[in-house]
Amino acid sequence: MEFAQQLLQYLVSGFSTGAIYALIGLGFAIIYNATGIINFAQGEFVMLGGMLTLFFLNVARFGMIPSIILAILVATLCGVVFNRLAIKPLKKPSPLNLVIITIGGSILMRGLAMLIWDKDTHAVPAFSGSEPLDLAGATILPQHLWIFGITILAIAGNKFFFYYTISGRAMRACSYNSRAASLVGIAVERMVLFSFLLSSALGAVAGIIVAPLTMTSYDVGVMLGLKGFCAAIIGGMSSGIGTVLGGIILGILEALGAGLISSGYKDAIAFIILLLILFVRPQGLFRKAETERV
Amino acid sequence: MVKKLVSAMFIVILTATAALAAPSIRIGALFAVTGPASFLGEPERKTLEMLVKDINSKGGIKGSIVELVVYDTQGDATKAVQLANKLIKNDKVVAIIGPSTTGETMAVIPIAEKEQIPLISCAAGIKITDPVKKWVFKTPANDHVAADKILIHAAKMKQKNLALITVSDSFGASGREQFKALAAKKGFKIVADEVYGPKDTDMTAQLTKIKAAKPDAIVCWGTNPGPALVTRNVKQLAINVPLYQSHGVASKKYIELAGADNAEGVMLPAGKLTVFDKLPAKDPQLKVLKAYDQAYRQEYNVEASTFGGYAYDGFQLIVNAVKTSGATPEAIRNGIEKAKKMVGVSGVFNMSPADHNGLDLSAFEMVKVSRGDWVLIK
Numbered sequence: 198m199e200f201a202q203q204l205l206q207y208l209v210s211g212f213s214t215g216a217i218y219a220l221i222g223l224g225f226a227i228i229y230n231a232t233g234i235i236n237f238a239q240g241e242f243v244m245l246g247g248m249l250t251l252f253f254l255n256v257a258r259f260g261m262i263p264s265i266i267l268a269i270l271v272a273t274l275c276g277v278v279f280n281r282l283a284i285k286p287l288k289k290p291s292p293l294n295l296v297i298i299t300i301g302g303s304i305l306m307r308g309l310a311m312l313i314w315d316k317d318t319h320a321v322p323a324f325s326g327s328e329p330l331d332l333a334g335a336t337i338l339p340q341h342l343w344i345f346g347i348t349i350l351a352i353a354g355n356k357f358f359f360y361y362t363i364s365g366r367a368m369r370a371c372s373y374n375s376r377a378a379s380l381v382g383i384a385v386e387r388m389v390l391f392s393f394l395l396s397s398a399l400g401a402v403a404g405i406i407v408a409p410l411t412m413t414s415y416d417v418g419v420m421l422g423l424k425g426f427c428a429a430i431i432g433g434m435s436s437g438i439g440t441v442l443g444g445i446i447l448g449i450l451e452a453l454g455a456g457l458i459s460s461g462y463k464d465a466i467a468f469i470i471l472l473l474i475l476f477v478r479p480q481g482l483f484r485k486a487e488t489e490r491v
Numbered sequence: 492m493v494k495k496l497v498s499a500m501f502i503v504i505l506t507a508t509a510a511l512a513a514p515s516i517r518i519g520a521l522f523a524v525t526g527p528a529s530f531l532g533e534p535e536r537k538t539l540e541m542l543v544k545d546i547n548s549k550g551g552i553k554g555s556i557v558e559l560v561v562y563d564t565q566g567d568a569t570k571a572v573q574l575a576n577k578l579i580k581n582d583k584v585v586a587i588i589g590p591s592t593t594g595e596t597m598a599v600i601p602i603a604e605k606e607q608i609p610l611i612s613c614a615a616g617i618k619i620t621d622p623v624k625k626w627v628f629k630t631p632a633n634d635h636v637a638a639d640k641i642l643i644h645a646a647k648m649k650q651k652n653l654a655l656i657t658v659s660d661s662f663g664a665s666g667r668e669q670f671k672a673l674a675a676k677k678g679f680k681i682v683a684d685e686v687y688g689p690k691d692t693d694m695t696a697q698l699t700k701i702k703a704a705k706p707d708a709i710v711c712w713g714t715n716p717g718p719a720l721v722t723r724n725v726k727q728l729a730i731n732v733p734l735y736q737s738h739g740v741a742s743k744k745y746i747e748l749a750g751a752d753n754a755e756g757v758m759l760p761a762g763k764l765t766v767f768d769k770l771p772a773k774d775p776q777l778k779v780l781k782a783y784d785q786a787y788r789q790e791y792n793v794e795a796s797t798f799g800g801y802a803y804d805g806f807q808l809i810v811n812a813v814k815t816s817g818a819t820p821e822a823i824r825n826g827i828e829k830a831k832k833m834v835g836v837s838g839v840f841n842m843s844p845a846d847h848n849g850l851d852l853s854a855f856e857m858v859k860v861s862r863g864d865w866v867l868i869k
Contacts (some may be wrong), residue, residue, distance in 0.1 A: 200703075203699055203700070203702075203703050206695065206696075206699040206728070207696055207699060210693060210695040210696050210699070211696070213693070214692065214693045217692070316529050316530065316533070317530075317744065318715055318716040318719075318744075318748060319748075320719075320747060320748045320750065327723075327727075327750070327752075327753075329726070329727045329728075329729065336727055336728055336729065337727075338727055407692075410692065410693070411692035411693075411720075412716050412719070412720070412748060414716070419690070420688075420690035420691075420692075421692070451696070452695075452696040453696075455685075455696035455697055455700075456696045456697075456699055456700050459686075460685045460686045460687060460696070460697045460700070461659065461686040463686075463687075463688070463691075463696075464688055
């Protein structure tokens with residue numbers, strides 16, 4: 198295998214893992230943009246997507262498509278319930294409280310999933326076969342194409358929603374200044390609920406389409422959630438192309454780190470880059486620094 | 492005051508009734524029933540509970556009822572130490588089975604040695620019984636026995652250059668270390684030595700590097716789901732060299748996760764329980780394996796696992812020792828050390844003062860995946 202071909206495979210591998218991180222990162226960014234909350238339970242919706250699909254597929258014996266739709270619906274419902282029971286009752290929501298609540302929520306969801314299902318890892322069938330596709334000597338799986346496609350759809354949908362619909366614009370208004378937004382008649386609480394609904398649905402979708410590659414288990418959300426969070430941070434918490442680029446950068450760095458330097462330091466390399474970005478450009482790679490008027 | 496009196500009376504009555512029968516034998520167990528190592532601890536606990544129930548229904552050991560105290564360590568060494576102290580000081584057990592992992596076992600060993608209570612670990616790490624400690628035994632075969640099995644087969648197939656891909660947890664690290672040492676001693680060349688994280692979801696980068704190193708065979712060392720992903724990625728990258736897995740994935744779950752097509756032809760050393768229905772009729776372990784699997788299926792409705800077998804063997808060692816030597820910690824320790832040709836699930840145990848594991852190469856069989864099932868490699 199020649200070096201150029203190796204390099205191409207690293208890039209392709211990194212790109213496809215990065216797309217997974219990006220899709221999960223988008224869920225973080227949506228809630229953050231509407232509410233200013235970083236929802237650390239986002240990874241659990243990814244887990245719910247995969248596990249619920251499997252549940253409807255194997256236990257309830259529905260077909261693939263009804264299972265997926267039901268899984269998204271149930272996971273979204275979980276997101277709404279989570280918002281109603283854990284976030285909304287808070288009288289004085291300070292960022293620290295909210296972060297701790299979402300972490301608590303994620304532990305609760307993981308625990309419930311472990312009790313309801315089991316502790317095993319499960320394989321989920323691929324959507325359209327698992328015959329590898331050849332790209333000038335590098336290979337990817339058909340499932341990767343699904344991930345690319347859904348990610349592109351998700352960005353386009355987000356862009357459209359946040360910039361061209363009333364609800365989307367209202368949500369953005371809430372994130373800039375929720376008090377002012379409520380003064381001009383925007384129901385802030387409903388917008389927050391809506392953002393949870395949107396991001397849990399997106400998380401579930403991500404969980405479903407990555408499950409055939411990564412397999413799924415009750416604790417799959419921890420690492421995927423963390424990587425998605427990194428993607429969103431690198432991308433400056435943008436709900437559009439920034440996070441996607443963030444995810445892809447992270448994926449490619451990991452693959453190149455493992456391939457060219459040492460696989461033992463793969464995660465370390467990626468997280469060192471993350472720290473550097475946080476030091477040098479805390480607002481993310483692709484966002485202009487914001488100045489706040491006092 | 493009245494309450495105190497009543498409870499005091501209770502204690503008197505209880506001890507009185509207990510004194511009528513032969514004294515019971517209290518055995519402790521430390522398993523990682525929940526947490527990341529629950530795949531070990533859960534079958535171990537279930538196996539032990541099943542065995543104790545069974546032996547008590549048959550009148551116990553020489554008329555003594557067996558009492559079992561199981562604590563969940565959650566795979567945490569600190570908890571394991573606390574619970575080991577509790578077992579010894581509060582519950583006054585005569586022997587301890589467990590812990591499930593090497594890290595926990597190493598933490599508990601000083602306590603067992605100090606309090607002079609026999610400890611029969613269910614973890615595979617070689618450090619546990621090498622060097623030999625007076626009160627410590629273990630039932631799983633050492634990792635290097637599995638590594639040896641693979642290397643013997645590789646030598647037979649004339650595979651000289653091997654690529655290694657191991658998981659970065661204690662199981663993978665121990666396997667990597669022992670495999671490399673043994674391979675060097677036997678004159679193999681390790682052309683690639685890659686690592687992946689236990690939660691990684693894609694190993695194509697590591698395998699691309701391995702592919703470029705042009706090995707004669709790839710050896711992967713880990714527990715599910717990593718090795719299943721490695722198997723899939725090997726297929727995806729069209730790396731056409733034989734793939735060996737470790738005994739850590741010797742269950743049908745691995746074939747299910749990797750997909751029968753992807754796993755076709757993968758070879759690994761497996762504990763005999765995995766393939767007991769394919770063993771020749773003269774195999775000394777066949778009867779024990781069959782009985783264990785049947786009993787476990789009947790009780791829990793799932794197939795028995797090799798990991799549960801570790802607890803099974805630990806319990807049998809204690810039962811044998813009580814029968815031959817007596818029920819005090821000292822007598823149990825001496826009895827276990829004298830166990831010879833004791834047929835268990837993990838192998839045939841031949842303990843000695845110099846060997847507190849007692850298993851050899853015959854503990855494993857080399858198997859190959861064929862059409863979604865295991866076949867023995869002759």
